[in-house]
Amino acid sequence: MTQTSAPVAQRLFRHRSPYALTEPKYEAAIELLSSAIAHGGPIAAVIGIAGGGTAPAEQLATQLGVPVSHLAARHNSSDALYVQATGTVTVTVPASFPEALAGRVVLVDDICGTGTTFTAVTNALAARLTSDARVDTVALCRNVGSPTRPSWWVWDVDDWVVFPWEPRPDIPVRPLALPERVLTP
Template identity: 45%
Template sequence: MTGSPYAARRVFAQRIPFAPTHYQCFDAARLLAESVIGTEPQVTCVVGIASGGTHPARVMADYLKVPCHTITARHNTSDAAFQQATGDVEVILPEELPGRFTGTVLLVDDIAGTGATFAAVTDALRGRLADHAAIMTAALFRNRGCLQNPDRWAWSVNDWVAFPWESPHDGLTQPVPALRRVNSR
């Protein structure tokens, strides 16, 4: 996805990463899954964006009792903290991914930094959607620099997020505030 309109700048106000716990991430994923119950068309599968989206995607798929798939999408040049997004996203669809999706596909990532990853993966899946199928996006976190919000998210942040499934962050971190509600656009 070259020259992406989603090449926004992520916001890093304090430059101290947020550090959610495993429990906070699990609870947020469960609440996000609850928030899509009753969606029409019904959620028929969850697709986690590797690597960060796979953890919440598994929780959500288990809660919704639907299959879980994984897609790889990358645009960061490394795993270093405080990187700005390039907007150029490489999407890799695995061979075992279904050829056709029905219902609503719940596309999950750990964070929506700019919106570029969700946009690129949605574009890559569009040709696999059956008539009347839809894609819904969900993220644990949304950076305040995100140009296109996901359909659902738990927290809005203005700094980097050091997830519990990543290498520990060297230095100070800040706690994540208590989750009050699921946000939606």
């Protein structure tokens, strides 16, 4: 387990109502992301950042026909709505994780809120990356307050997002739009 702390940008929450990602729109986003990632060249592995990156990493790896591994990274102090990032990320790499990562490695998370999680995970994996390794990052959503832009993402958001694998809050939610394209830096 590694822990990193750094000053962190604040995510932007307009507090209108949380966005909700429906299952059909999620599936459409996975299709778009899979196609975009495949055009970037051969992929050695997909790594899901648990919890939110687990499901999309599994689906992307299946569609791309590559192995998937998972690790855990904890950034928020709780799962409550509208919690700001702390700047402290704890990364836990399981014993079963590959010792060496070569070629193109794709890190997957549900949201890039500040970019700190992607940075912490990449740093935690640094000793396992071979000299030819390249790390790309993928998120379903990117908070517009984030200074970091993943390699690929589908939605820019300015409020909290509830993903299909999370419980619905007891307040009104608004749907994310049907995805039409993948965003890149």
